[in-house]
Amino acid sequence: xxxxxxxxxxxxxxxxxxxxxxxxxxxxxxxxxxxxxxxxxxxxxxxxxxxxxxxxxxxxxxxxxxxxxxxxxxxxxxxxxxxxxxxxxxxxxxxxxxxxxxxxxxxxxxxxxxxxxxxxxxxxxxxxxxxxxxxxxxxxxxxxxxxxxxxxxxxxxxxxxxxxxxxxxxxxxxxxxxxxxxxx
Amino acid sequence: xxxxxxxxxxxxxxxxxxxxxxxxxxxxxxxxxxxxxxxxxxxxxxxxxxxxxxxxxxxxxxxxxxxxxxxxxxxxxxxxxxxxxxxxxxxxxxxxxxxxxxxxxxxxxxxxxxxxxxxxxxxxxxxxxxxxxxxxxxxxxxxxxxxxxxxxxxxxxxxxxxxxxxxxxxxxxxxxxxxxxxxxxxxxxxxxxxxxxxxxxxxxxxxxxxxxxxxxxxxxxxxxxxxxxxxxxxxxx
Numbered sequence: 358x359x360x361x362x363x364x365x366x367x368x369x370x371x372x373x374x375x376x377x378x379x380x381x382x383x384x385x386x387x388x389x390x391x392x393x394x395x396x397x398x399x400x401x402x403x404x405x406x407x408x409x410x411x412x413x414x415x416x417x418x419x420x421x422x423x424x425x426x427x428x429x430x431x432x433x434x435x436x437x438x439x440x441x442x443x444x445x446x447x448x449x450x451x452x453x454x455x456x457x458x459x460x461x462x463x464x465x466x467x468x469x470x471x472x473x474x475x476x477x478x479x480x481x482x483x484x485x486x487x488x489x490x491x492x493x494x495x496x497x498x499x500x501x502x503x504x505x506x507x508x509x510x511x512x513x514x515x516x517x518x519x520x521x522x523x524x525x526x527x528x529x530x531x532x533x534x535x536x537x538x539x540x541x
Numbered sequence: 542x543x544x545x546x547x548x549x550x551x552x553x554x555x556x557x558x559x560x561x562x563x564x565x566x567x568x569x570x571x572x573x574x575x576x577x578x579x580x581x582x583x584x585x586x587x588x589x590x591x592x593x594x595x596x597x598x599x600x601x602x603x604x605x606x607x608x609x610x611x612x613x614x615x616x617x618x619x620x621x622x623x624x625x626x627x628x629x630x631x632x633x634x635x636x637x638x639x640x641x642x643x644x645x646x647x648x649x650x651x652x653x654x655x656x657x658x659x660x661x662x663x664x665x666x667x668x669x670x671x672x673x674x675x676x677x678x679x680x681x682x683x684x685x686x687x688x689x690x691x692x693x694x695x696x697x698x699x700x701x702x703x704x705x706x707x708x709x710x711x712x713x714x715x716x717x718x719x720x721x722x723x724x725x726x727x728x729x730x731x732x733x734x735x736x737x738x739x740x741x742x743x744x745x746x747x748x749x750x751x752x753x754x755x756x757x758x759x760x761x762x763x764x765x766x767x768x769x770x771x772x773x774x775x776x777x778x
Binding site for chain 2: 374375376378381382385386389390391392393394395397398407410411414415416418419420421422423428429432433436437440441444445448474482483484485488499502503504506508509527528531532534535538
């Protein structure tokens with residue numbers, strides 16, 4: 358049962374907070390594929406993703422004491438750390454390489470990606486339904502930010518659209534998501 | 542009409558803010574409970590999106606590398622082992638040892654910054670110190686703590702504290718008990734606190750240290766007024 362696995366993972370994080378390395382190993386065994394998937398997608402470079410994955414579990418080791426099972430599921434808490442660590446790496450790269458050459462390979466209007474995957478995985482979260490209701494431009498921009506870790510300038514460059522327009526897409530799209538989630 | 546603070550909170554969570562805007566938003570998250578609540582709202586709202594990432598098999602030596610880095614973190618009591626692992630043909634492994642060593646260095650730097658801290662070569666089999674790194678939702682905020690079991694002195698060093706009107710307060714959390722206030726600490730640099738006798742046993746049993754941001758009064762509050770901005774667990778070295 359999903360509830361039991363979730364409770365086991367929460368217990369493992371609690372034990373990790375107490376300095377139990379075997380507990381961290383259990384967390385790793387259960388979650389490394391998911392977290393590596395996140396690192397790979399956002400870093401877009403395998404060796405960087407491998408390095409970031411290591412950082413992620415060191416952060417889990419240091420922060421396990423601040424995991425609150427009432428505020429988030431263990432997997433979501435871990436996934437958030439992973440995505441933020443991968444974003445940190447992208448930020449550090451931007452200092453030396455403001456608009457990387459691989460941007461033109463990253464299509465902004467690949468909004469269907471996450472939605473199809475979510476359906477295939479039977480992810481029932483309403484936000485996927487709400488995301489699907491946005492127009493292509495707003496959906497694509499939010500998708501690029503969340504799933505590819507692109508910055509506003511990068512999204513503008515990749516889509517050949519002015520910066521201000523992209524910001525407007527994202528902000529209005531986010532407000533629409535909020536209304537959709539609150540309204541239904 | 543677009544709600545300005547809501548949009549800013551969402552952009553912070555998504556990672557869309559440029560460095561200067563991001564630093565300003567992180568400061569606001571620390572200083573303004575209403576803004577912090579918006580950030581938390583957006584974090585929870587988009588959290589389910591993480592389910593849309595595809596899995597990918599982690600590298601075969603993934604756990605080994607994490608374990609090595611943890612070994613370095615735990616070796617900080619033996620200075621000769623706290624140096625980066627020599628490269629054995631793999632540059633990546635060297636980079637990882639260096640990253641872990643900088644975590645170790647952060648703790649040792651705490652020792653070096655205080656001339657009267659009485660640091661002596663530590664015998665690995667007679668633990669006399671407990672250390673902790675405190676982190677939380679505020680990116681860049683890092684506190685390093687070192688507790689000397691012999692003298693009862695706790696040293697705590699703060700890095701990356703944004704400007705706010707509130708001041709950091711340190712709390713000790715042991716077991717199921719309520720947090721115990723150890724008072725205000727300096728928002729930068731190193732604060733030295735003598736732990737009262739009655740808490741010394743607690744602090745030696747893998748206690749948790751927490752930081753909350755509180756309004757500046759003459760004496761520190763007795764109960765936390767808000768959620769911790771940083772937490773960490775003391776580990777004996």
